[in-house]
Amino acid sequence: MSEQDAQPTGSQAGAGAPVRVALLGAGTVGAAVAKAMVARAELYAQRVGAPLELVGIAVRDLGRPRDLTGILPDLLTDDPGSLVEDVDIVIEVMGGIELSQELITRALGAGADVVTANKQLIAQHGVELEATAERLGRTLVYEAAVVAAVPVLHVVSQALVGDEIRSIHGIVNGSTNYILDTVARLGVPFQEAVQQAGDLGYLEADPTEDLEGLDAAAKIVILARLAWGVDVTLEDVKREGITGLTDQDFEAARGTGQVIKLIASASRSGSSAEPRVEVAVRPTLVSADHPFALTREGMNMVIIDSESAGSLRLSGAGAGGDETASAVLGDLITLARARVAARD
Amino acid sequence: MSEQDAQPTGSQAGAGAPVRVALLGAGTVGAAVAKAMVARAELYAQRVGAPLELVGIAVRDLGRPRDLTGILPDLLTDDPGSLVEDVDIVIEVMGGIELSQELITRALGAGADVVTANKQLIAQHGVELEATAERLGRTLVYEAAVVAAVPVLHVVSQALVGDEIRSIHGIVNGSTNYILDTVARLGVPFQEAVQQAGDLGYLEADPTEDLEGLDAAAKIVILARLAWGVDVTLEDVKREGITGLTDQDFEAARGTGQVIKLIASASRSGSSAEPRVEVAVRPTLVSADHPFALTREGMNMVIIDSESAGSLRLSGAGAGGDETASAVLGDLITLARARVAARD
Numbered sequence: 001m002s003e004q005d006a007q008p009t010g011s012q013a014g015a016g017a018p019v020r021v022a023l024l025g026a027g028t029v030g031a032a033v034a035k036a037m038v039a040r041a042e043l044y045a046q047r048v049g050a051p052l053e054l055v056g057i058a059v060r061d062l063g064r065p066r067d068l069t070g071i072l073p074d075l076l077t078d079d080p081g082s083l084v085e086d087v088d089i090v091i092e093v094m095g096g097i098e099l100s101q102e103l104i105t106r107a108l109g110a111g112a113d114v115v116t117a118n119k120q121l122i123a124q125h126g127v128e129l130e131a132t133a134e135r136l137g138r139t140l141v142y143e144a145a146v147v148a149a150v151p152v153l154h155v156v157s158q159a160l161v162g163d164e165i166r167s168i169h170g171i172v173n174g175s176t177n178y179i180l181d182t183v184a185r186l187g188v189p190f191q192e193a194v195q196q197a198g199d200l201g202y203l204e205a206d207p208t209e210d211l212e213g214l215d216a217a218a219k220i221v222i223l224a225r226l227a228w229g230v231d232v233t234l235e236d237v238k239r240e241g242i243t244g245l246t247d248q249d250f251e252a253a254r255g256t257g258q259v260i261k262l263i264a265s266a267s268r269s270g271s272s273a274e275p276r277v278e279v280a281v282r283p284t285l286v287s288a289d290h291p292f293a294l295t296r297e298g299m300n301m302v303i304i305d306s307e308s309a310g311s312l313r314l315s316g317a318g319a320g321g322d323e324t325a326s327a328v329l330g331d332l333i334t335l336a337r338a339r340v341a342a343r344d
Numbered sequence: 345m346s347e348q349d350a351q352p353t354g355s356q357a358g359a360g361a362p363v364r365v366a367l368l369g370a371g372t373v374g375a376a377v378a379k380a381m382v383a384r385a386e387l388y389a390q391r392v393g394a395p396l397e398l399v400g401i402a403v404r405d406l407g408r409p410r411d412l413t414g415i416l417p418d419l420l421t422d423d424p425g426s427l428v429e430d431v432d433i434v435i436e437v438m439g440g441i442e443l444s445q446e447l448i449t450r451a452l453g454a455g456a457d458v459v460t461a462n463k464q465l466i467a468q469h470g471v472e473l474e475a476t477a478e479r480l481g482r483t484l485v486y487e488a489a490v491v492a493a494v495p496v497l498h499v500v501s502q503a504l505v506g507d508e509i510r511s512i513h514g515i516v517n518g519s520t521n522y523i524l525d526t527v528a529r530l531g532v533p534f535q536e537a538v539q540q541a542g543d544l545g546y547l548e549a550d551p552t553e554d555l556e557g558l559d560a561a562a563k564i565v566i567l568a569r570l571a572w573g574v575d576v577t578l579e580d581v582k583r584e585g586i587t588g589l590t591d592q593d594f595e596a597a598r599g600t601g602q603v604i605k606l607i608a609s610a611s612r613s614g615s616s617a618e619p620r621v622e623v624a625v626r627p628t629l630v631s632a633d634h635p636f637a638l639t640r641e642g643m644n645m646v647i648i649d650s651e652s653a654g655s656l657r658l659s660g661a662g663a664g665g666d667e668t669a670s671a672v673l674g675d676l677i678t679l680a681r682a683r684v685a686a687r688d
Contacts, residue, residue: 155499317653323652326504329506329507330502334502
């Protein structure tokens, strides 16, 4: 069914019927997504070929004051279930596991495509959710779940789809990198640097997520699955956080011209057709002129090594509301375009 | 039309009818593509859902000895026109302008999708070729045309499709970077470094392509078009090569803690909906600790600055047969998957 010219909005922008979008979550990322959808409405309509209509925003607490400038207040609801049954695309940025999983499953079942930024959900239940999406002929995407706007999932699953990836190494957690960088470059004692990162709000509500490498483990599991199509789980990750490090470790590193970085890694042995994959997260000594050593403060960097392409490096901010929203919005526009194309 | 189970090749690999592929050109890149298609036949069949069948390879001179281990010699032909009429996908890696343009246009007309690595062709005639492809409902892709395997086109046109790109800056020509790096780090006199790059085979057959920034100009034109949807041409590029540089320039840079790099840039002013774009290629002073300064030898690096994502950096080898083939093969698999999906 084609509805060309139904709603002309300047030139040919947004000629088709609106693509209906529900947003689950209005925290830092959700608010950035909602604001961008308002501010870029005309641009997105041009890019998609139809306007995007934000039909509702689910929040936990309607009473909580929030900055959603430009958003109609009656779009807010505390009943997320009411939003997932009758839309084209659901964006899940509420976090958590059980409720998110249930809502995404319901959304897919009701015919929606889904964007999520929920890395623990994808690491723990991504295989089932993708199987559900595939069975229903729907699409589930989650570029934002791994190092925010740094488009490493696009590169691993699309750009390198004709290549054979050998390994992926990365600094994929900004909070621990901030701590390690503060110690290495500014000489701040380790415990003080941890305290400082907490005070600046760089650590997750549960700081063990960052400090014990759980966040990094989720990301490397997702990357390994996409790179080799293997069912790696969080239990497979050889994981060591940074809490066991001491100032003596940092001094010893400095003495040998090295720095300590928390490196997440996934390496293939065996052939690409029958890969065996090792995944790990651990503090690692790197030479002071290595690109990882030059990855400062909260920055992330991923190095992907492939048979044909050789070594590719990607870096940028691995966290932040706007940065994460960039990836969510990229997935949103891609899904919306595909839905509009499928109307013809 | 679905032909599931017609040709089972282990598990579910390659269950559908073959996707027919023609290869135009068997130089460094073409040979790498052909060999990978043989070596990875099973892997590609798994990824595509149908085997890829290489139906022919067009070369200029059938008599020339060439290393195409594993390729049946009777696949070679010196009549490229015979290959483009009856295949699903045409890969153009022969270079040149007129004949490539004609063959790609014929291939699209005959219902094929097209992968090309031909940056000058896309910079000069990409707008017409894309219009032809769109009119015919076909797809033309060219990730390999810009910095080989570094997936900058994927990032600009897909990952950042929900964002607003402000600027793109890059070291996008490996030969000139090799020369500038040799002078800056090893203190080799400029003219000697140019000579050395030529002796090592790092310069194009016509060295002005590299030295005068024509190669970089073609790449930044392609990037600017994809980033903002504007019809930028080679004539719009404010272009200055490196041939005017002298050893005094390098000494002066060194004296101020800087290095000279050949930077291609594209910057937007105005809104994303109505962008004005400036494109330039010129020798530029960068501070010695800037990521560009740390881009050594023949490496390339592109920095993309966007409203939401902030600054993203991508780097890797910007040339080489295998590296360029990686991008060609990625495009090939993506197109082949889409064709197989469209059969259902």
